[in-house]
Amino acid sequence: MNNRVSWPVYALLLLLGCCVLSACNSQPTQHAQSGQCPQDRATEYAPAPVASQSNPLPVNAENLEAGEKLYQKTAKPLACAECHGENGDGNGPMANMFEPAPRNFTCSEVVGGLADGQFFWIIKNGSIGTSMPAFEKLTDEQIWQITIYLRSLEVQDEAIKNSQSGKAKTETKQAAL
Numbered sequence: 001m002n003n004r005v006s007w008p009v010y011a012l013l014l015l016l017g018c019c020v021l022s023a024c025n026s027q028p029t030q031h032a033q034s035g036q037c038p039q040d041r042a043t044e045y046a047p048a049p050v051a052s053q054s055n056p057l058p059v060n061a062e063n064l065e066a067g068e069k070l071y072q073k074t075a076k077p078l079a080c081a082e083c084h085g086e087n088g089d090g091n092g093p094m095a096n097m098f099e100p101a102p103r104n105f106t107c108s109e110v111v112g113g114l115a116d117g118q119f120f121w122i123i124k125n126g127s128i129g130t131s132m133p134a135f136e137k138l139t140d141e142q143i144w145q146i147t148i149y150l151r152s153l154e155v156q157d158e159a160i161k162n163s164q165s166g167k168a169k170t171e172t173k174q175a176a177l
Contacts, residue, residue: 036090037107039100044128046121053117057144059151066142067149076137080146083131088153098131111154119147 045051057063071080071088085092088105095102105111123143126134135143 036101037104038109039090039104039107042129043122046115046118050121051115051117053115053120055116055120055144055147057141057148059148063145063148064152067145067147067152070138070142070146071149075135075142075146077133077135088150100130102132105150105153108154111150116144116147119150120144123147 071084072086073079073081081092083092083094083098083102084090084105085095085102090102090104092102103110120140120143122132123135123138123146124140126132138146
């Protein structure tokens with residue numbers, strides 16, 4: 001038996017080796033950054049009868065606290081904070097695993113443009129083309145409570161922005177004096 005390998009086989013092996021090495025040295029794909037505001041998304045819209053729904057629960061301390069508890073710890077299959085972050089900024093411990101990155105709920109340009117019914121639909125059914133799972137085991141009341149909490153994150157972001165811009169204006173005025 002002849003143990004000699006012809007030159008085309010060597011050339012093929014060399015070419016294959018170069019391809020493998022090239023792939024190992026290439027830069028990783030750039031993913032959308034978590035926490036970005038606004039985020040470029042093409043999320044599927046909820047059906048009109050659902051999208052047009054307003055949250056039936058009153059915005060009060062009881063519903064806000066229940067929504068926060070679900071968001072931070074008890075929602076199943078996974079607490080929202082694991083992906084969306086403790087502050088809702090899209091920077092949770094698991095955020096870098098997903099493309100596209102989890103939603104940034106502190107971004108008023110995103111949250112302000114979403115109807116309550118759209119939040120409800122996405123939480124209940126998940127979001128096709130993303131890693132957002134369906135939270136089918138949550139009751140409707142629990143989903144509406146989470147929606148109340150998500151809206152509070154946007155308000156907090158606006159308050160922070162306003163206080164920072166107010167501080168900057170004060171510092172500018174003081175510097176001018």
